[in-house]
Amino acid sequence: AQSVSQHNHHVILSEAASLELGCNYSYGGTVNLFWYVQYPGQHLQLLLKYFSGDPLVKGIKGFEAEFIKSKFSFNLRKPSVQWSDTAEYFCAVNAPGGYNKLIFGAGTRLAVHP
Amino acid sequence: DGGITQSPKYLFRKEGQNVTLSCEQNLNHDAMYWYRQDPGQGLRLIYYSQIVNDFQKGDIAEGYSVSREKKESFPLTVTSAQKNPTAFYLCASSDVQGRDTGELFFGEGSRLTVL
Numbered sequence: 468a469q470s471v472s473q474h475n476h477h478v479i480l481s482e483a484a485s486l487e488l489g490c491n492y493s494y495g496g497t498v499n500l501f502w503y504v505q506y507p508g509q510h511l512q513l514l515l516k517y518f519s520g521d522p523l524v525k526g527i528k529g530f531e532a533e534f535i536k537s538k539f540s541f542n543l544r545k546p547s548v549q550w551s552d553t554a555e556y557f558c559a560v561n562a563p564g565g566y567n568k569l570i571f572g573a574g575t576r577l578a579v580h581p
Numbered sequence: 582d583g584g585i586t587q588s589p590k591y592l593f594r595k596e597g598q599n600v601t602l603s604c605e606q607n608l609n610h611d612a613m614y615w616y617r618q619d620p621g622q623g624l625r626l627i628y629y630s631q632i633v634n635d636f637q638k639g640d641i642a643e644g645y646s647v648s649r650e651k652k653e654s655f656p657l658t659v660t661s662a663q664k665n666p667t668a669f670y671l672c673a674s675s676d677v678q679g680r681d682t683g684e685l686f687f688g689e690g691s692r693l694t695v696l
Contacts, residue, residue, distance in 0.1 A: 476621060501683050511624075511671065511687040518683075557623060561683050566612055566631050567675040568639070569685060571624040 469494045471558050471572035479578045480548050488543040488575050490558030500541040501559040501569065502532055511557070517541065528552070553579045584608065585688035587672050592693045594659075594666075602657045602691045604672035612677040613655035614685065617641060618669040627670075630655055631677060659693060667695045 474489035492498060502514040515526025522534040532543045541558060555576045559569040585606045594600045606613065612631050616624040626639030630649040644663025649655055655674075659666045669692050673685040 471623075473623075499683050503685075510689060511673075511685075513684050516683050559683070566629070566677050567683055567685060568614070568626065568629055569624075569683065570626075571616075573621055573623040 469498075469560055469570045471560050471570055473556075473558055473572035473575050475575045476573065477576050477578070479580065481580050482550055483547050484579075486543070486545040486548045486552070486577070488556055488558075488577070490541045490543065490572060491539050492541065492558075492560045492570075493539065494560060499561045500532075500534060501561070502526065502530070502541075502543050503557045503559060503571075504554050505557070505574075506554045514543075514556070548577075548579045550579050550581050553577060585672055585674055585686055587670075587688035587691050589691060590689065592691060594693065594695050596695055597661045599658055599660050600666075600693065602659070602670055602672075602693070604655045604657065604688060605653055606655075606672075606674045606686075607653065608674055608676070608686060609652070610674035610676045610686070611652070612675045613649070614673040614675075615639075615645070615647065615655070615657045616671045616673065618671055618690070624671065627657065666693055668693060 470493045472491045500517045504514045505511045517524045517534045525531045555574050557574045558572040561569050588603045614629040615627040625641050628647040630636035646658045671690045672688045675685050
């Protein structure tokens with residue numbers, strides 16, 4: 468069965484610090500990979516996704532993620548975080564043909580202090 | 582505005598009672614999903630439905646039931662058989678039409694507390 472591991476459950480940063488959130492998945496075939504974000508009091512929403520092509524994917528609000536197939540990883544990065552990035556971040560995987568039936572990681576709660 | 586509406590937002594129930602959570606979408610999406618969110622465990626799939634009158638069990642379907650009589654609606658019943666029902670429940674939909682886009686649109690969630 469597929470699974471998704473997120474290494475950090477809680478991350479605390481100061482504004483302007485760089486961010487990297489780890490995500491590893493377990494599935495040997497072709498996968499689609501996603502990062503979702505849940506801002507306080509808001510709906511869970513798509514941040515970025517990887518289907519194929521360039522393994523460096525850019526999303527909204529300056530976020531990017533790199534797919535490294537050999538490491539089964541899809542880490543999320545942002546060079547300089549802002550207070551407004553405080554949120555919970557979820558990595559997810561979907562095997563093609565799965566009708567968007569996503570498997571989510573446990574989530575990483577990010578707190579950015581001014 | 583188009584979106585997903587879940588109700589109620591907060592719900593309290595006594596042990597042994599069934600409770601039904603409502604999920605309605607006006608996005609004209611084919612597929613709908615129910616996830617359960619627990620602290621430190623992320624989102625786990627309860628049930629999903631790709632088309633009307635069809636649904637499949639997810640990873641943690643025991644103690645839950647669903648129906649999909651209309652495209653817009655996908656209610657979830659938490660039965661008394663669910664051992665640990667206190668949780669945050671999220672409904673989602675996606676525009677499948679034979680494609681995998683991975684983009685799920687989520688509702689605001691329903692927080693169920695069993696007393």
